[in-house]
Amino acid sequence: MELEPLRNRNNAVLAELERIVALEMELTLFNARRTLFSADKQVEVRNMDGTMLLVDRESPRSEYYNRVIGFGPDSLSKLSEILRFYGECGITPCFDLTPDKQTAEVAAALAGQGYVPRLQLAFLSASVDGAREPGEENRDFRIEAVNEDNVEAFLDLIVLSNGGQRPARELLDKKKEYYYRPEFKNWVAWAGEEPAGMASLFLRGEEGYAANDFTFPAFRGRGCQTALIRHRLRAARELGIRKLYADVEFGGTSHLNMLKAGFSTAFINAFWMKTR
Incomplete structure (x- = not known):
């Protein structure tokens, strides 16, 4: 999926918002293709007069x-049509609202359909080429890149982090090459011989998206995520990336870690979901 032309080129704030939203959507579609827990996940994208509808008929409960x-x-005049389309698919969608769309009229319309804002995500950015040096490496962790030789062990760590069963051999063979592609780089942080955490970097041109941060419970609060954030900043600089983006739960530990590492909050989305 190609990034759409910016509609707000003359407004730097909204132009960056558009870039982040478009790149995050590309990452979402890539994640659908690489997932280890579905053989052929097909996420559809429908454009309804500029409103994008993401649909996964095989996972109707996935927000x-x-x-x-x-x-x-x-888009208010299209609300009934949007809900009818998802309803015919047996899906209750999540409305992912950027701050420029969060008006009183939109809130009233969604509330009238039984929706409430249940989650706020902070979207962050960092200018890699102009950013300060990310600091010294944390000597408590050894960070190893995922490649063709060690990808099988990395997939085992993903399964372990999800608490699931190892997928079938056929599925692993089909999906493993996604995890060491040039546009999707992954790292594992090791504490001695124990895996401490994992993180990835999704690349498009001169922009990147830091994602999939996970720290194993025994190593939380010990600087593992910060080490992985700083490592990706260094890697991005070496790769010629100019801007890095990320999203985290607003006000959480990951948000604070990103800010300490040099990211700044670009905007905060509200995720409106149907009350259970």
Whole structure:
């Protein structure tokens, strides 16, 4: 999926918002293709007059893959049509609202359909080429890149982090090459011989998206995530990346770690979901 031309080129704040939203959508579709827990996940994208509808008919309860993106005041007349479309798929969607779309009229319309804002995500950015040096490496952790030789062990760590069963051999063979592609780099932080955490970097041109941060419980609060954030900043600089983006739960530990490492908060999205 190609990034759409910016509609707000003359407004630096909204232009960056558009870039982040478009790149995050590309990452979402890539994640659908690489997932180890579905053989052929097919996420559809429908454009309804500028409002993007993400649909995963095979995972109707997934709020991540069944999202309405770009909904706002100009989309209010389409609300019934949007809900009817998802309803015919047996899906209750999540409305992913950027701050420029969060008006009183939009809130009233969604509330009238039984939706409430249940989650706020902070979207962050860092200018890699102009950023300060990310600091010294944390000597408590050894960070190892995932490659063709060690990808099998990395997939085992993903399964372990999800608490699931190892997928079938055929599925692993089909999906493993996603995890060491040039546009999707992954790292493992080791504490001695124990895996401490994992993180990835999704690349498009001169931009990147830091994602999939995970620290194993025994190593939380010991600087593992910060070590992985700083390592990705260094890697991005070496790769010629100019801007890095990320999203985290607003106000959480990951948000604080990103800010300490040199990211700044670009905007905060509200995720409106149907009350259970």
